[in-house]
């Protein structure tokens with residue numbers, strides 16, 4: 001049997017490059033607690049992502065907790081059912097009531113129109129997701145935010161590392177500066193990773209400081225001995241930051257290799273498959289390669305065929321979260337249910353070799369011809 005090909009494979013820097021970064025914590029014995037490497041990674045990420053207030057944390061799910069709590073989400077929160085479970089399960093942990101609104105059938109992102117229909121006095125926030133790195137309609141969401149004072153918008157940007165967005169005035173900026181906050185995940189399977197890690201991006205110093213308090217047991221980050229009773233531990237260790245720095249040194253290479261693979265898929269896959277329609281105002285980070293099959297039966301048959309050749313694509317996202325009882329509100333989302341049943345993410349990672357990819361493409365195209 002050939003080596004299995006999974007939907008993703010974590011990028012690893014050269015071992016020597018990682019060990020080089022570890023010399024510093026090894027010498028100082030400062031292994032965690034917002035150490036030198038964590039600070040260096042924070043400042044490099046702020047520069048690269050073009051954002052002013054970024055706090056590194058130990059994973060993307062905690063980043064969601066922190067953003068929801070710092071911005072005071074409570075009661076009903078409108079979000080998408082077409083996402084990773086964490087987006088809405090964390091809402092539940094934060095005692096919110098997720099209410100699902102449907103997605104756009106082409107972009108797979110939360111529909112601002114569907115959101116508007118469900119805004120009531122009980123809604124404190126909206127959590128859209130830049131699905132597979134595709135930017136949501138951030139301008140429409142901004143309009144909604146301005147029309148409803150007090151309503152917070154928190155983007156789950158776990159997939160959107162490095163994505164840029166062209167504004168109405170033609171200026172290019174970070175996608176991550178929209179809304180009241182954005183969160184990133186730096187899990188091993190994401191475009192950029194620290195093994196486990198994440199970040200919260202906010203708009204002002206006060207919110208940043210509040211989050212810095214939360215992540216270090218409630219201690220005032222400026223010293224002075226004040227203690228916030230809501231503190232916990234979400235710190236990123238120096239060993240994780242070292243991996244982040246070593247991976248970041250390769251980020252251009254990672255994105256370039258991913259771009260080539262995505263372009264091969266787009267060029268060579270049968271046009272019987274539907275692809276995600278990309279927001280023209282947003283740049284791409286080639287995080288995932290989803291395809292839409294005709295129906296769930298065809299999808300299941302393709303998965304059986306690929307698995308028999310040791311290729312393991314992933315049904316991502318399945319199931320649609322409005323089929324799970326997260327909330328008490330009425331949340332039926334037909335577009336999300338349909339897309340979830342027909343979508344498959346194909347293998348995509350920097351070291352996917354060209355022959356292997358051609359083999360996958362041929363298997364799929366031959367299957368579709370039958």
Ligand SMILES: *Cc1c(COP(=O)(O)O)cnc(C)c1O
Nearest residue numbers: 059060061084086158185186187
């Ligand atoms: C990966 C992911 C998360 C969670 O991030 P972790 O770092 O794994 O905790 C949240 N939301 C989305 C959309 C994700 O893909």
